[in-house]
Amino acid sequence: MxxxxxxxxxxxxxxxxxxxxxxxxxxxxxxxxxxxxxxxxxxxxxxxxxxxxxxxxxxxxxxxxxxxxxxxxxxxxxxxxxxxxxxxxxxxEKDVWKMFCIIARERKRREITPAMEILQRCRDKTRGLKSREAKDFSDQIDALQEFLRLAERILETAASSEQSKIMKLAAKLFAG
Amino acid sequence: MxxxxxxxxxxxxxxxxxxxxxxxxxxxxxxxxxxxxxxxxxxxxxxxxxxxxxxxxxxxxxxxxxxxxxxxxxxxxxxxxxxxxxxxxxxxEKDVWKMFCIIARERKRREITPAMEILQRCRDKTRGLKSREAKDFSDQIDALQEFLRLAERILETAASSEQSKIMKLAAKLFAG
DNA sequence: TCATATTTTCAATAAATACTGAAAATACAA
DNA sequence: TTGTATTTTCAGTATTTATTGAAAATATGA
CATH class of the missing domain: 1.10.10.10 (Winged helix-like DNA-binding domain superfamily/Winged helix DNA-binding domain)
Known part of the structure; x- marks a missing residue:
């Protein structure tokens, strides 16, 4: 050619x-x-x-x-x-791992954090209520919040570690 | 009240x-x-x-x-x-973890898989080329592909395990 | 079968988002 | 300064996406 x-x-x-x-x-x-x-x-x-x-x-x-x-x-x-x-x-920035870290941090800041704040406000409003319905509602909000908190921490941890550490982790993960 | x-x-x-x-x-x-x-x-x-x-x-x-x-x-x-x-x-479906599994699977199917296919096609086109520029290009595509493959596997694994396993994993992750 | 309840479709329209191009603002060298 | 290169802004327009509402299709019970 x-x-x-x-x-x-x-x-x-x-x-x-x-x-x-x-x-x-x-x-x-x-x-x-x-x-x-x-x-x-x-x-x-x-x-x-x-x-x-x-x-x-x-x-x-x-x-x-x-x-x-x-x-x-x-x-x-x-x-x-x-x-x-x-x-x-x-x-x-061409390094794919660095790209991921940048995007993860920004999305956390722009998307997860505001969502958590909204959930927190809903939670506060219903905290005192005693009815079954109210309890179910705040349990559901709680569950969402807890999930987002976990996601946030995982993203944060992943985005601030070396790529090599994540690769090791992934290896473990797939090993069972 | x-x-x-x-x-x-x-x-x-x-x-x-x-x-x-x-x-x-x-x-x-x-x-x-x-x-x-x-x-x-x-x-x-x-x-x-x-x-x-x-x-x-x-x-x-x-x-x-x-x-x-x-x-x-x-x-x-x-x-x-x-x-x-x-x-x-x-x-x-109200269980937050199940919701996550559903969304993860669907997004993988709808978004990651098509992206991988496109990368594969670009890769194939330049495989034979010998110039420095061509090599850099396909290296970059390779890196993207590898990253997506990892993401795909992590999602797949997370979405098909018990929530409890992920929680344990998370614990490990934060332990250092 | 027919009459009625319910869901689906889809052309028309509204709303949101993206893009253009030219004028205004800015930065810099002489 | 002043002229020129460059970037930014933004009103107007185009494009895309979301929504309405009513007609058509479908399902059900008598």
């Missing part, structure tokens, strides 16, 4: 990955464009500028800017400056 | 839970109405009919029907028939 064939095959595979990853992100509740930009950056050998991303994905400047900022907000990408150039370049 | 005060406090707490749970579901990428119906059913002492759900949430018959069917599709609720009545009643 010639060099240009190789690189066009690679380009195609990458484009495919980017567009498909967008579709997956969509199924996972993540904005399609954001997922595509992320896919582009984790498979890019070089940092990319906003204009390059706009061109590659055929999206507007506003759209690119918004989603790049969101990704920076998640901590999944960061901007780098090249000496002598004014443009911002973006690079993604 | 009088009986009617007790029950109105309970009613309020429950309404609060249902509407807040809808908002949370929304943040987690789940249809608000579906989350609300689910919240209603897991805190209901009795099975409910479509009409009761419509009235409680002030939604249309079509909307109620669609979301009830979706919940049945997930396996999170099921319909029960009362002898001598034509109406369908719905009950939710």
């Amino acid at each position: 010639k060099n240009d064939e190789t690189s066009s095959t690679l380009r195609e595979a990458r484009q495919d990955f980017v567009s498909q990853w967008g579709a997956i992100g969509n199924a996972w509740g993540i904005n399609r464009t954001m997922a595509q930009i992320h896919a582009l950056l984790i498979t890019s050998p070089e940092p990319l500028t906003t204009d390059e991303i706009m061109a590659e994905l055929r999206i507007s400047r506003g759209n690119a800017n918004t989603n790049l900022r969101d990704l920076v907000g998640w901590g999944l990408i960061r901007s780098v400056l090249r000496p002598g150039e004014r443009k911002e370049y973006f690079v993604a | 009088k009986n009617d005060e007790t029950s109105s406090t309970l009613r309020e707490a429950r309404q609060d839970f249902v509407s807040q749970w809808g908002a949370i579901g929304n943040a987690w990428g789940i249809n608000r109405t579906m989350a609300q119906i689910h919240a209603l059913l897991i805190t209901s002492p009795e099975p409910l009919t479509t009409d009761e759900i419509m009235a409680e949430l002030r939604i249309s018959r079509g909307n109620a029907n669609t979301n009830l069917r979706d919940l049945v599709g997930w396996g999170l609720i099921r319909s029960v028939l009362r002898p001598g009545e034509r109406k369908e009643y719905f009950v939710a």
Whole structure:
């Protein structure tokens, strides 16, 4: 296979990955464009500028800017400056385990914690009530809370350990 | 506190839970109405009919029907028939651990598996290529695949074990 | 069978979300 | 300063997703 064939095959595979990853992100509740930009950056050998991303994905400047900022907000990408150039370049964290840790922490902060707070408020309201129904209700809320608390701790622990420790744990888990 | 005060406090707490749970579901990428119906059913002492759900949430018959069917599709609720009545009643699985198992299995099937297939296809396309760039690309895809495979196995294992086993595991995890 | 209760479907509509493009704001070099 | 490169904002628009409500389909008892 010639060099240009190789690189066009690679380009195609990458484009495919980017567009498909967008579709997956969509199924996972993540904005399609954001997922595509992320896919582009984790498979890019070089940092990319906003204009390059706009061109590659055929999206507007506003759209690119918004989603790049969101990704920076998640901590999944960061901007780098090249000496002598004014443009911002973006690079993604490529280590899959680190990506997971970042996402786990953020989701915990954005999703689990608020849910726990709501449960706590419902719990407080019915704490004093003595009827059977009230008791069943607060037991159910309790159970949800306890489950979320466990999930929270597991995520927290996983996200702050070395990948190698998790792998060992997984080994144990599958051993029975 | 009088009986009617007790029950109105309970009613309020429950309404609060249902509407807040809808908002949370929304943040987690789940249809608000579906989350609300689910919240209603897991805190209901009795099975409910479509009409009761419509009235409680002030939604249309079509909307109620669609979301009830979706919940049945997930396996999170099921319909029960009362002898001598034509109406369908719905009950939710209330055990939080069982709920988790159901959701884990479904998400694996609906989200992780398709993502893995896409990665596999991208991998296949670039397998033969020898350039540095191509190698980096397929290494990255590999890493993603490996991670998803691990996630898949962990979910699978967790979802098919007893809750008590997971609790023991969690204990170990936090012990260091 | 017919009359009635109940569920399902689906075209129309509403609501939420994502995207564009150009103007405004900002940053920087001369 | 002033001019230029770059980023941000945001009103307007497009697209997607959710919801309604009524008609059609289905199920049931007499």
